[in-house]
Amino acid sequence: MTTTTTAPKFSVLDPLNLDLGYSDDELAVRDAVRGFLAEHVTPSVAGWFEDGGIPVARELFVQFGELGLLGMHLDGYGCGGSSAVHYGLACLELEACDSGIRSMVSVQGSLAMFSIYNNGSEEQKQRWLPSMAAGKTVGCFGLTEPDAGSDPASMTTRARRDGSDWILDGRKMWITNSPIADVAVVWAKTELDGGEVAVRGFIVPTDTPGVSTPEIKHKLSLRASTTGEIVLEGVRLPADALMPGTDDLTKGTGIKAPLASLSEARYGILWGAVGAARSAWETARDYAVARTQFGRPLAGFQLTQAKLADIGVELAKANLLAQHLGRLKDSVGLRPDQVSFGKLNNTREAIEICRTARTILGGNGISLEYPVIRHMVNLESVLTYEGTPEMHQLVLGQAFTGENAFR
Secondary structure, eight states: OOOOOOOOOOOSSOTTOGGGGSOHHHHHHHHHHHHHHHHHTHHHHHHHHHHTSOTTHHHHHHHHHHHTOTTTTSOSTTOOOOOHHHHHHHHHHHHHHOHHHHHHHHIIIIIIIHHHHHHOOHHHHHHHHHHHHTTSSOEEEEOOBTTBSSOGGGOOOEEEEETTEEEEEEEEEEEETGGGOSEEEEEEEEEOTTSOEEEEEEEEETTSTTEEOOBOOOOSSSOSSOEEEEEEEEEEEOGGGBOGGGSOGGGTOSTHHHHHHHHHHHHHHHHHHHHHHHHHHHHHHHHHHHOEETTEEGGGSHHHHHHHHHHHHHHHHHHHHHHHHHHHHHHTOOOHHHHHHHHHHHHHHHHHHHHHHHHHHGGGGGSTTSSHHHHHHHHHHHHHTTSOHHHHHHHHHHHHHSOOOOO
């Protein structure tokens, strides 16, 4: 059956008319986040990147809380109860500003808050989540260690019983928010009654004696992000610091609990990467149209048009994938391997889009006057954190073949 309905005009920024697939409410959330960032963050973020830090990070957390971005996809406890698509669109806009800005929100909501929400007692949820949703309490997530990245099960951080208390010793590395955090969700190996070892999760106030959170300096990626360590030296915690959801063998006590939080955060990343790529694409396209070489705009040369066409196609495909996975998450839920599919594709394509966009800008492409190089080097981190491309390839390889090739 044919139709005489007139198709929408071609949109440079939305060639597949994906906006038609969003509700008015979803677009309103997207536009609110975009507007806030344009006014309060984007004008300063290149300077923060150059200086290697965010001097107003604590103030930003409160503002993000007022905007409803922190734990926005969780229900109750001061959280917004928004859909997965709402959250995804917010992550897209946050990372279009800067990957470090999205990381602030992602670690707070999808790692620290989600871990407490998913595994904590009612008392723990009531104590921590409302103030974290408001941005008055900053959280971080301690899983990665200096010698345990892609293989978190090999962590050396230990928690042992001492009467009714727990004593924690260990060191976590590459922890977003840790230098300014009030509370850390820390994962540690513990010994079960039968002598087996299991991973359990603890809520650790960072002002507890024996806890330090030194900042990591000399980063050349995610510079507009506060990153540090969590050092635990004989840290004594009361029994109720243990999250009970990680102490129940029937729920799969062990590495599955932190991996569930990582899967939640990876979902935000697969949207966020689209935002970084979109910013680079818009910049390259506008530059090519305005820049004149050999008597004509760069956009008038075939090789430049080929680059713009290729990155426009890959950006739209990544955007479509994010939208589809968001709808699945809201309707029937997402499997971890589906999240790996999105994280692998969208981060990999986003960094290639940024690299190609950088070539269109030539020498200007390495200047912080334009956002392209900042997005490009940020994505070097986003590509590998919360699962390297190789790890997600193996997740999908196992899903496709039924064979586990991790070891």
